[in-house]
Amino acid sequence: MRGMNMNLTIGERVAWYRRRRGLSQEVLAGLIGRTADWLGKIENNRIELDRLSVIKSLADVLDVSLGDLLAEPSLVEWSTESGMETVPALRAALMKYRAITSLGTPGAEATAPDLDELRQETAKLWTAYQASRFGYVTGQLPGLLGRAQAAADSLDGRAQEEARGLLGLTYQLAATQLTKLGETDLAWIAADRGLSVVRPVGDPAITGSLFRSVSHALLSTGRYQDAVRLTTDAADYLDQHLTDAGPELLSVYGTLLLGGSVAAARANDAGTARTFLTAADEAAVRVGKDANYLWTAFGPTNVAIHRVATAGELGNVQVAIDLGPSLDTAGLPMERRVRHALEVSRAYGAWNRQDEALSVLLDAEQMAPEQVRHHYLGRQLVLTWVRQQRGKPSSKLVTLARRLHVLD
Incomplete structure (x- = not known):
């Protein structure tokens, strides 16, 4: 239950x-090809359980969702930025009947902004997301969805196509944000809505960007093989447009492959993960630098970040340790920097270097407290470290655990 039993x-x-x-323990361990001794250590917190492929296999056998084991979805706390209407308001916006029936009066529920205003609002919210202002984004998305829908309903011709593209990108942001909060079913609805909106436009960059949101939704529900297949199919679709592609499309294409590399790693398919990373690296070379076209944060550094992430998912701790801490992510948006810090902290923890792991996590929390609090990895690393202490946990660890709401 959201916010409970954390x-x-x-x-x-x-x-x-x-x-x-x-x-x-013997039966459950046998069903996933492990030993009862291993499962006993997992249940008693003597081994950190942070690889999603293993967690998903346990969830499947236990007939529960991945979120049930990850304590997701997480509660969005009220703040001056979020206001007092968060996920329920966004759910209501996604479930407005007009979005799927076209019944009612166009624009009756929101005033359509002009396109310049809509572009600015969309960019503002994407920038806020990349700054890890999750409460603010969640609180603002319902209104932006309504205004973007009103614009798509009331305009025509080329202006309507642009409004549809912006509406699609807003749905993508909703799917991406909801995935961060563990709201997997709502993320899927948002991704589906976005693709339906942009298909008639025929813009490969925006369509490819919406494919990314579908991939994220699949990943969040543990459907890793499906996410790998989607990446392959979407890459084939985009490939026909790549010969003379500009940096925007190349960035979307490369970021799609990076998501696919994580999916392949979680499916324990190291070969496909490497293939996707190699293709993404080639796209990054063509882009030529770290950039942020269509809010992808794509470039050589993001490819390197995903090499660390896939190594962590595959259990290759040495690779993650060798590469992760030395990466300079200062030029990337905060969301990317902190997500990488979580991977580095995981690698240090798996290497029994808990002091360094905690230091990295504390720095990440200082930069983006909402992101660390809402990510299962940060919460579970901290709680497991508390459980593993032979004596009294340090005050730094205890106070962090309380800030993450995993300790009373």
């Missing part, structure tokens, strides 16, 4: 669901 590690959740299903 003080259980993933291993402790596995134990709880295992007992509810009436399974012994």
